[in-house]
Amino acid sequence: MTDADGRCTGGPLSTGADAERVQEAARAVVAEHDPRRVAAPEFLGACFDAGLSWVHFPEGLGGLGVSRGLQAVADAVLQGAGGPVPFWLNPIGYGMAAPTISEHARSPELARGWLRPLATTEDIWCQLFSEPGAGSDLAGLATSAVRDGDSWVVNGQKVWTSLAHRARWGLLLARSDPDQPKHRGLTYFVLDMTAPGVRTRPLRQMTGQAEFNEVFLDDARIPDEHRLGAVGDGWRVAMTTLMNERSAIGAGSAERGSGTIGDALSLWADRPHRRTPVLRDRLAGLWARAEAQRLTAARARRTATAGSPGPEGSVSKLVAAELNQDVYEFCMDLLGPEGTLYGSYEVRREGGRDADWRGAVQQRFLRSRANTIEGGTSEVLRNILGERVLGLPGEPRTDSGPWKEVPRG
Template sequence: MSTGTNATDAARVEEAARRVVEQHPPGSVSQQEFLGACFEAGLSWVHFPAGLGGLGVSRGLQATADEILQAAGGPVPFYVNPIGYGMAAPTVREHARDPGLAREWLRPIATGEHIWCQLFSEPGAGSDLAGLATSAVRDGDEWLVNGQKVWTSLAHRSRWALLLARTDPDQPKHKGLTYFVLDMQAPGVETRPLRQMTGQAEFNEVYLNDARIPDAHRLGDVGAGWRVAMTTLMNERSAIGGGSSVRGSGTIADAVALWARYPDRRTPVLRDRLAALWTTAEAHRLTGERARRSATAGSPGPEGSIAKLVSAELNQRVYEFCMDLLGPEGTLYGSYALRDNGREADFRGPVQQRFLRSRANTIEGGTSEVLRNILGERVLGLPGDLRADANRPWREVPRG
């Protein structure tokens, strides 16, 4: 597999992308057909092996393919199936033990036919993910799973889930975990949407009561779940923080559009704030573009945590600016009644909704506090926090 970009690989990617656009024009075929053609052409994840949605070239060439496909009107796959495309696919590709099963999962992820969710957080294990209590007990060729997960985005729409469960409570908390793919339609899986302050319910509680998982759906070795989870988490932060490669796009575009709409509300102080936000957004975009272009076939590095940290806090500052520009009008939001929780989540509602939704940005995908710890300890080499539960069996660790 290639570990860097070269002219031959770039030409292959460009040719494949132009062929897909010519043979499957985005405006003339369904979204599913277009994305399916991208998968078969190896453009879903260009650094994946051939036959699994890739071409075996450098990860950095994904931007080359995306520019051609999206300039022609093709969808952004991450928006179609965020957890499936951004987190599940890299984890399945790297850790699935059966290539046939990997393809069986990956193609519907790429087309958006099967939505995925991520069963990690629990009521007693949020930022301390390794302290989770959901259990998986071996029963022949299956695993019997019991527990509760929470804050699970899109669980109400999902066909499959990434599941981290405890298989050995006598091991320290990081070592007794195993990673599975769970059928969300299996008996014993119950999903309950959680109403948010936006009026939507994209997050969910998921209860697992004697849910069964075939051992064939285990990713990685028994007890190696934490290592597999790191693949998911690093890709999650990279996907969430990646943003768009188009100048002036993303959340900063909302602030600029609002500024243009209300010339009578402009003040020197707000102008300075908008200029500072634009500068930060542009620096973030260029940093992300540099990381994408220089990326190889391996997993994302610390730049994913940096991008997620910056983008989450930038989003909040952008929408705080928008609310200040709106003034009293910013308090008007129509109704907080429970809104449609159907297939299409409304992420592009009024600015007031986006302001409310942005409060979750510094929590989901790793809190800002956790990300600063990661960067401090693993990138800068600073001393780590004291951990009283290190090397203690999980069952002996006190829990609230």
């Protein structure tokens, strides 16, 4: 499970001495670099140097080598003093790149070289996984990486890359051996997004905005030392990244009536003339589902704290996505003709997770269509629940031979 910033919590039990150490370090940072006075990069750099960016990382790499549960202790002091929430400033960097780098970088020097500017948010990170031909079937991806002396030459196309236009570095999964079965021929790299042969193009979505990008790779070169993990071991490294992504989704809101259902409740309260008994029934049903989801997320957090993650966590993403869609469909039905108006289809590129970016209800409604696709489609999630939680057998497979012989569309 994760806290609100998408960081993993739990892990080995912490000692009181560790907690005190973390708290003292955080207080020292706040005292010497008042976050209300200094710029975010300076403050976040000080946090990194004090080992408070990811407290469970090794010392020197932005951590103190203590239990990850103590991150909450650090954040309480740092953000309590007005410090920024770093996850919002560099989500892929903090949430996915950092854990992957700290675990798989070839040397501590390389890791440190990436992690500090990541932590200060001077270097934004993105993730180059999905391709036009590899969405749910990520391991079937086709972007090739060919060894050439001390470096690799990469060719292919990536898609759904948020923040690619602002990113300095990208986490890249590419095929290094097409003769191997698909999961075995992959290698994981850190790609310099400013290197020659890397071209980024905004991908406009149905809301009119461009949260995401397409990234074209034409003979882009990557030094071998920027490889993470062994050649052919990319799938295992990618699991580190994806586990951190999945755990960041579906955390659920803590307060009754908050989050998405709160939008519907507010609209309902604000537009009494639009109420009908049938809409009332629908909203009551949505409210009850939101409550069941909220309580299930709370139970999942409790179970995870106790050490054994149960099925409640896997359920959360699936339900949250479908509930989001149903809630915004309700909002549109409540608005009636008003819902047929829109703010602006002018392309906007600014990424971010603030309320302004979510836009008006009509935009949130359109955006919710992606909820059941991104981060694992609902179809794939139901397979995961069926196979990994309920233990049902998988489909017969036709993709177990060498990757190059697997049919692709």
